[in-house]
Amino acid sequence: MASKRILIVEDEKAVRDMIAFGLRRAGFDVHEAEDCRTARACMVDARPDLMLIDWMLPDMSGLELTRSLKRSKDTEEIPVIMLTARAAEADKVNGLEGGADDYITKPFSPRELLARIQAVLRRAQPAGADGVLEAEGLSLNDTSHRVSSGDSEISLGPTEYRLLHFFMSHPERVFSRGQLLDRVWGGNTEVEERTVDVHIRRLRKALEPFDLERLVQTVRGAGYRFSTRLA
Numbered sequence: 001m002a003s004k005r006i007l008i009v010e011d012e013k014a015v016r017d018m019i020a021f022g023l024r025r026a027g028f029d030v031h032e033a034e035d036c037r038t039a040r041a042c043m044v045d046a047r048p049d050l051m052l053i054d055w056m057l058p059d060m061s062g063l064e065l066t067r068s069l070k071r072s073k074d075t076e077e078i079p080v081i082m083l084t085a086r087a088a089e090a091d092k093v094n095g096l097e098g099g100a101d102d103y104i105t106k107p108f109s110p111r112e113l114l115a116r117i118q119a120v121l122r123r124a125q126p127a128g129a130d131g132v133l134e135a136e137g138l139s140l141n142d143t144s145h146r147v148s149s150g151d152s153e154i155s156l157g158p159t160e161y162r163l164l165h166f167f168m169s170h171p172e173r174v175f176s177r178g179q180l181l182d183r184v185w186g187g188n189t190e191v192e193e194r195t196v197d198v199h200i201r202r203l204r205k206a207l208e209p210f211d212l213e214r215l216v217q218t219v220r221g222a223g224y225r226f227s228t229r230l231a
């Protein structure tokens with residue numbers, strides 16, 4: 001298997017070198033960018049399997065870059081770990097709301113970073129080559145846009161389809177309403193958070209005849225999760 005490609009976006013050369021050195025030694029194919037513009041250029045040349053993005057960058061904040069990546073269909077599936085010197089809880093929430101998959105506060109040890117990277121890469125589960133996502137007999141075919149349970153077709157509205165597709169591509173992870181708006185609705189600020197609840201209800205109703213509504217779980221005080229385990 002080819003080694004995973006990691007793109008580091010960090011303007012401080014000393015930090016970048018330190019991270020790159022550790023990751024190369026761990027067998028990753030490491031690419032480096034000192035600002036967002038360079039990062040974009042690198043991504044055109046070769047799509048990274050994961051990105052490490054510093055919060056403070058010279059041309060655009062790392063948070064803005066992450067948001068824009070997560071809003072584009074071409075790049076939304078690339079896992080992002082944000083690096084920051086700021087340990088404030090509000091920043092962490094902002095980072096995760098912006099679509100980052102994880103967050104690590106400087107200074108961190110190379111070992112700690114490596115563990116985070118491996119965890120995030122394990123979690124990233126794109127659809128199979130045939131575009132089919134499956135869980136507990138529920139099957140979503142992104143090529144034909146059909147959702148089925150066994151031989152029965154499940155009819156979904158376009159938003160419920162996108163919501164289910166997003167959930168099935170990111171199983172066992174909790175998403176806040178804000179994150180779902182960003183990732184499924186494309187960050188349209190006109191849409192209110194309770195809209196998410198409305199579509200979750202519709203999705204569950206569509207899944208109910210097949211006893212699959214239990215896969216779409218409410219996580220109290222946090223949001224929603226797609227899981228094959230009991231809530």
Ligand code: CA
Pocket residue numbers: 010011012054055056057
């Ligand atoms: Ca920086």
